[in-house]
Amino acid sequence: MMRKFFAHRNKKKTSPLMQRMQQSQIPDQELSSSVKENLELFRTLLGNPNDLLIRSFLIGNSNHLCAVIAIDGLVDSAMLHTQVLGRIQLMLSIAEKTVPVEPDEILSLLFDEVLSVVEIKKETSLAAAVDCILSGDTALIVDGTSQIILIDSKGWKSRAIEEPVSEGLVRGPRDGFTENLRDNTVLIRRRVKDPNLRFESMVVGKRSKTELLVAYIENIADPDLVKEVQRRIATIDVDEVEESGFIEQWIEDDFLSPFPQSNNTERPDKVSAALFQGRVAILLDGTPMVLILPVTLGLLMHSPEDYYERWIVGTLTRLLRYLAAFFAVFSPSLYIALVTFHPGLIPSDLAFSIAATRDGVPFPAFVESIMMITTMELLQEAGLRLPKPIGQTVGIVGGLVIGDAAVSAGLVSPVMVIVVALTAISSFAIPAYHLAIAFRMIRFFAMFAAAIFGVYGVVLSLIAILIHLSNLTSIGHPYLAPFAPHMSKDWKDLILRAPVTFLKDRPEMLHAEDEIRMRTGDSK
Amino acid sequence: MNRRFVLPCLIALLSALVTGCWDQVQIEERGFVLGVAIDVPRTNEAEKRATKESPGKPKVKERFLVTHQLVIPGGLIAGSQAGDGQNTANEAFLNLTSEGDSLFEVSRELATRTSRAPFYQHLKIIVISEDVARSENGFANAMDFLLRDPDSRRGSKVLISKGPAKSIIEVTPKTEKLPALYINQIGEHIDRNARMLHQVRVGDVHEELLSPFGFVIPRVRAEKNEIKMAGSAVFSNNNQLVGFLGEEETEGLNFLTGNISGGLLKAKVKNDLVVMNIQGTKHTIKQDLRDKQRFVFTIHIECEGILAEAYSLMDFLSKEETKKLERAFAKEIERMCQDTLQKVHKEMKVDVIKLGSNIRQKNYPLWKKIQHDWEDGQRLYEKSEIRVKAKVYLRNIGSINRSELDEGR
Numbered sequence: 063m064m065r066k067f068f069a070h071r072n073k074k075k076t077s078p079l080m081q082r083m084q085q086s087q088i089p090d091q092e093l094s095s096s097v098k099e100n101l102e103l104f105r106t107l108l109g110n111p112n113d114l115l116i117r118s119f120l121i122g123n124s125n126h127l128c129a130v131i132a133i134d135g136l137v138d139s140a141m142l143h144t145q146v147l148g149r150i151q152l153m154l155s156i157a158e159k160t161v162p163v164e165p166d167e168i169l170s171l172l173f174d175e176v177l178s179v180v181e182i183k184k185e186t187s188l189a190a191a192v193d194c195i196l197s198g199d200t201a202l203i204v205d206g207t208s209q210i211i212l213i214d215s216k217g218w219k220s221r222a223i224e225e226p227v228s229e230g231l232v233r234g235p236r237d238g239f240t241e242n243l244r245d246n247t248v249l250i251r252r253r254v255k256d257p258n259l260r261f262e263s264m265v266v267g268k269r270s271k272t273e274l275l276v277a278y279i280e281n282i283a284d285p286d287l288v289k290e291v292q293r294r295i296a297t298i299d300v301d302e303v304e305e306s307g308f309i310e311q312w313i314e315d316d317f318l319s320p321f322p323q324s325n326n327t328e329r330p331d332k333v334s335a336a337l338f339q340g341r342v343a344i345l346l347d348g349t350p351m352v353l354i355l356p357v358t359l360g361l362l363m364h365s366p367e368d369y370y371e372r373w374i375v376g377t378l379t380r381l382l383r384y385l386a387a388f389f390a391v392f393s394p395s396l397y398i399a400l401v402t403f404h405p406g407l408i409p410s411d412l413a414f415s416i417a418a419t420r421d422g423v424p425f426p427a428f429v430e431s432i433m434m435i436t437t438m439e440l441l442q443e444a445g446l447r448l449p450k451p452i453g454q455t456v457g458i459v460g461g462l463v464i465g466d467a468a469v470s471a472g473l474v475s476p477v478m479v480i481v482v483a484l485t486a487i488s489s490f491a492i493p494a495y496h497l498a499i500a501f502r503m504i505r506f507f508a509m510f511a512a513a514i515f516g517v518y519g520v521v522l523s524l525i526a527i528l529i530h531l532s533n534l535t536s537i538g539h540p541y542l543a544p545f546a547p548h549m550s551k552d553w554k555d556l557i558l559r560a561p562v563t564f565l566k567d568r569p570e571m572l573h574a575e576d577e578i579r580m581r582t583g584d585s586k
Numbered sequence: 587m588n589r590r591f592v593l594p595c596l597i598a599l600l601s602a603l604v605t606g607c608w609d610q611v612q613i614e615e616r617g618f619v620l621g622v623a624i625d626v627p628r629t630n631e632a633e634k635r636a637t638k639e640s641p642g643k644p645k646v647k648e649r650f651l652v653t654h655q656l657v658i659p660g661g662l663i664a665g666s667q668a669g670d671g672q673n674t675a676n677e678a679f680l681n682l683t684s685e686g687d688s689l690f691e692v693s694r695e696l697a698t699r700t701s702r703a704p705f706y707q708h709l710k711i712i713v714i715s716e717d718v719a720r721s722e723n724g725f726a727n728a729m730d731f732l733l734r735d736p737d738s739r740r741g742s743k744v745l746i747s748k749g750p751a752k753s754i755i756e757v758t759p760k761t762e763k764l765p766a767l768y769i770n771q772i773g774e775h776i777d778r779n780a781r782m783l784h785q786v787r788v789g790d791v792h793e794e795l796l797s798p799f800g801f802v803i804p805r806v807r808a809e810k811n812e813i814k815m816a817g818s819a820v821f822s823n824n825n826q827l828v829g830f831l832g833e834e835e836t837e838g839l840n841f842l843t844g845n846i847s848g849g850l851l852k853a854k855v856k857n858d859l860v861v862m863n864i865q866g867t868k869h870t871i872k873q874d875l876r877d878k879q880r881f882v883f884t885i886h887i888e889c890e891g892i893l894a895e896a897y898s899l900m901d902f903l904s905k906e907e908t909k910k911l912e913r914a915f916a917k918e919i920e921r922m923c924q925d926t927l928q929k930v931h932k933e934m935k936v937d938v939i940k941l942g943s944n945i946r947q948k949n950y951p952l953w954k955k956i957q958h959d960w961e962d963g964q965r966l967y968e969k970s971e972i973r974v975k976a977k978v979y980l981r982n983i984g985s986i987n988r989s990e991l992d993e994g995r
Contacts (some may be wrong), residue, residue: 401613406707406739410620410767413613413708418659420614427612514606 091188095165097127097205104131104201107192121150121161126168127205136198138217145178146200146213165206172202173211181214193271220245226328226350228495233370238328239350243273246330246345246352250277253334258282261345264295266309270302274309277333277343284340284573290537291342291355306346306353313355315535320503322496323536325354325362332366340574342537356536358543358571360556363387365493368559376559382491384557389488390501391527394431395512395520397481401427403516419475428513430474434482435509437464439502442486543571614659617702620679620710621655621766623751624689624728626717632685644687648721650728652692653683653752654704655766662763678763681756689731706738710770712788713806714744715751719819719827726795726825733792740789743773745806746819748830753808760811769806772815780840780849780864781833783818795825798957799943800936802839805830822936823961829934831926838926841887841919842939842974844869850894851978853914858898862891862915862980871944875952881970883941887919892982899992902983912978919976927972937967 094100101116108114113134121128130147153176162168173184185191185201186209195201198216223245226238239246247261258280266274274295278288294313303309306326314323327333328350333343336354344353363383368376401420405413423430441460445453465479485505492498504527511519534541544552549570554560568574627633627649636643661678682699686692697703712732718724732738747754755765762768773785783804786794794801805817816833831839840846844867851862867889874882893902900907930938942960946953961967 402610405613405616405618405705406737410618410708410710414618414657414659414662417613417616417618417657418663420612421660423614426610513610514602516609519606 092186093188093191093208093210095206095208097129097203100203100210101129101131103188104192104195107188117147119147119151121168126161126165129203130200131195131203132200132215133195133198136218137200137215141217142200142215146202146215149176149178165204166209169204169207169209169211172204177211177213179213179215183212184209185212186210197271197273223249229327229329229493231365231367231370234366235329235331237330239330239352241348241350243275243345243347246350247275249330250333250337250343253330254279254337259337262292264292266295266298266300267303268299268301270304272303273347275345277337277345279337279340281575282338282340282568283342284575287356287537287572288342291344294537295344303346305349306344306351309344309346310353313537315537319530319534320500321359321531321534321541322362322494322500323357323534323541325357325494326351326496327354328352329366335366335369338579340568340572356539356572358536358539358541359531360544362494362497363492369562373559373561380557380559383493386488386491387501389484390492390498391504392508392520392524393481393485393488394435394505395508395523396517397478398427398431398509399512399517399520402513407517416475416477419477422472423475424472428509430478431481431509434468434474434478435485435505438482438486539571543569615702616705617696617700618657618708619654619704619706620657620708620764621713621755621769622709622711622732623653623713623715623747623755624718625651625653625715625751626721627651627685646687648718648724648727649685649687650689650692650718651683651685651752652689653681653755654696655755656680656682656700656702656704657764679765683752689728693731706732706735709738709742710766711755711773712742712744713747713751713754715747716749716819716827718751719746719821722826725821725827729788729791729795732788738788740787740792742788743770743785744788744791744803745769745815746803746827748805748807754806754813757808757813758811769813769815772813773804777848779816780837780846781816783836783840784845794821798960799823799940800938800961802831802938820930820934820936820938828936831929834922835926835929838922839930839938841867841869841889841923841976842885842926844887846889851889851891851915851918853911853918855898855911855914856900859895860893860898860911860914861895862978863894864889864891865981866890871941873945873948875945875949879966879969881966882973883944883970884973884975885923887923887974887976888979889915889919889976890979890981893980893984896989899988899990901987903987908980912980915978915980916976919978920974923974923976927974931968931972935961935965935968937961939972941970941972942967
């Protein structure tokens with residue numbers, strides 16, 4: 063019912079949006095054969111910006127007028143000097159090439175012989191030319207012909223490859239994706255030397271024209287999955303796409319769910335592992351965050367380190383993480399339930415000491431918990447916004463000062479502080495930040511349920527969450543996959559992480575074309 | 587807003603809020619009852635007053651004087667500011683005594699006297715006085731509320747006090763802040779001393795009340811600052827207290843029923859004392875039911891342990907000497923068992939060794955026939971013969987063989 067309600071609202075909005083988009087389109091017209099007219103065309107179309115580079119020059123003895131157009135900063139100017147302008151002028155004069163008179167012939171000469179650039183193409187459409195110039199190409203115009211040459215001269219300042227900030231590991235590669243799409247494909251290519259690796263290029267954003275790559279390995283990934291991802295991306299119909307989060311939200315299955323239906327990472331090793339499993343990755347220009355699809359709850363609970371460390375370590379860490387997930391969601395609600403409804407379930411001595419410390423606390427346990435948990439959320443949010451050195455101070459001030467002061471002021475009980483600390487630490491132990499956020503939201507739901515029905519409510523909320531999770535899909539793949547529907551093979555790499563020699567197959571749920579990873583065992 | 591959206595939300599919210607929260611009580615508002623002591627009122631003044639107030643009220647045979655021990659949590663924290671009010675001694679407990687016709691009545695009456703309503707889920711001990719237990723149906727009546735109330739647990743320990751039950755939970759022990767926890771903890775020491783009966787919990791009591799046999803419940807005695815939990819109270823099969831067993835008799839009973847998890851055994855060898863630390867026992871009952879009027883039971887007791895203390899000078903490493911020692915210990919076990927049997931079999935005539943239950947397990951058709959003639963009717967239990975055969979294995983003599991030489995004496 064909700065879905066229908068929102069869909070209805072969406073439909074209404076789309077029509078004016080479409081109109082605006084159409085207005086933004088560049089008039090699809092052919093280029094003129096005159097350099098002057100062409101330059102004028104570009105100038106007016108781009109609004110004569112001050113970063114527009116135009117260099118006109120004459121070549122050959124016939125004094126043909128030529129021009130080079132590019133956007134300053136987007137192009138590698140050194141390359142432009144040596145490989146384009148330098149070569150045109152030197153080659154033609156020193157090599158004493160006879161420059162033909164016909165403009166088309168000049169163009170062909172330049173294209174075929176003079177320009178020593180790998181990526182180069184001819185173009186006659188104004189729209190295509192402008193798009194290319196705006197993405198860092200250089201246009202070479204020759205007077206007398208409506209064809210122009212587009213030279214790939216992309217070369218802007220980009221961040222160096224650094225260690226991923228949001229996903230630190232003790233053991234594992236230190237490189238992370240950058241904002242530059244080319245760097246990112248390099249990082250993946252270096253790990254996946256399989257000739258079947260595919261980067262399907264798409265452009266999203268009516269105005270931003272952001273380049274997007276759908277990466278997968280041809281005979282591993284399920285072709286239907288790739289098709290479905292591409293179909294969903296093709297429906298994206300917005301002006302601008304700044305971050306892969308836009309893509310994620312456009313193509314996700316259930317926009318009302320608190321759970322993330324795709325994984326995002328800035329670790330190339332994580333992406334290559336996912337590709338080899340038969341998943342699809344979406345790379346977007348301008349962001350280091352790469353999306354991995356489809357995703358399951360189990361996958362989000364995994365960290366690459368589980369595989370890099372030995373299997374015993376990996377298994378125990380995973381168990382610890384599942385425990386952390388339980389604490390992150392349910393520890394405040396269990397506290398509320400036990401303290402207000404079932405003190406008989408607490409060991410006697412603990413019950414008395416909780417009762418003693420709560421003596422004089424003016425609020426019921428539920429209000430106390432909501433207060434403290436909200437404070438913790440505030441601290442977390444404030445710590446994120448502030449620069450690093452101050453952020454740490456906030457943590458200390460919040461943790462020690464507020465916690466201690468609140469206890470001695472009699473606002474909360476010391477046990478509550480322990481519960482909050484446990485909850486916070488547990489939610490940081492979840493490897494996927496977006497999953498941890500989902501858990502933080504569910505925590506409040508469980509707390510309300512506990513405040514109304516006690517442990518019964520906690521169990522009800524758990525059931526409600528499980529119902530939702532088993533109903534959820536990620537690109538049509540069940541979110542709780544190896545749990546429900548049950549796939550016993552995939553359990554080897556779920557809560558436990560079996561030794562690497564046992565992990566012979568790719569995940570069953572992905573319907574990979576090539577299901578077997580390891581053939582050593584089968585040869586006999 | 588959309589009515590289709592609001593209505594379900596409202597229904598869900600209301601049904602949750604209207605049905606929920608009904609038993610919500612904050613932990614600091616609960617009066618944790620740790621111990622309950624049930625006595626017979628000494629005077630009938632209160633009774634007279636109540637009759638004057640409402641002459642038509644239903645009469646009962648026996649009224650109860652019930653003492654509840656409530657925790658004052660603030661008193662548990664050393665030097666805390668909580669509970670400052672009237673509690674100058676910084677005591678962690680509060681004993682409230684009330685009289686009434688029923689236990690439930692007393693429990694509800696307490697709500698008129700304390701800010702924290704009684705909460706029975708942490709009830710540790712229930713002490714019932716000898717007088718209540720001796721009165722007709724008194725014991726079962728006293729237990730009914732605690733069995734029936736869903737809020738009280740079946741794990742609370744039940745004790746019978748020699749003297750007023752109130753004085754048991756009113757002791758002020760030095761080691762613990764809460765008397766009830768102190769008594770509860772003593773009950774756990776069953777593996778240290780064989781003179782203590784295995785703990786009987788509310789659930790066990792219920793089982794015994796419903797069973798056709800007699801049973802025993804640990805006996806407890808109060809002194810000024812401490813209690814002593816040794817000996818046992820013997821109940822007949824109509825659930826009435828018939829008498830007490832002393833400490834040694836209780837030890838004998840434990841051997842007879844095979845309920846020994848630790849303790850010691852003294853014996854005299856060569857005119858000097860040797861003490862064994864009991865590590866475990868095994869016990870089997872052999873039935874000879876051929877003579878329908880005179881059953882013969884042979885109780886085989888196997889006991890193993892290590893030497894704990896020896897004043898007698900002998901070479902414990904020699905096999906013959908050890909055998910002698912083992913025989914001496916076995917004789918001691920048999921003596922204690924015979925003493926116990928003398929009392930429960932010959933004097934009290936109560937089947938606390940559960941021989942009847944043994945017949946029921948092994949020969950059910952026979953039991954069906956004789957079940958009404960066991961302790962009552964033809965009194966087959968009384969007529970049967972009970973033999974005890976003990977065997978002791980000394981597993982270890984400790985770290986040394988001798989503590990002094992023969993010449994030293």
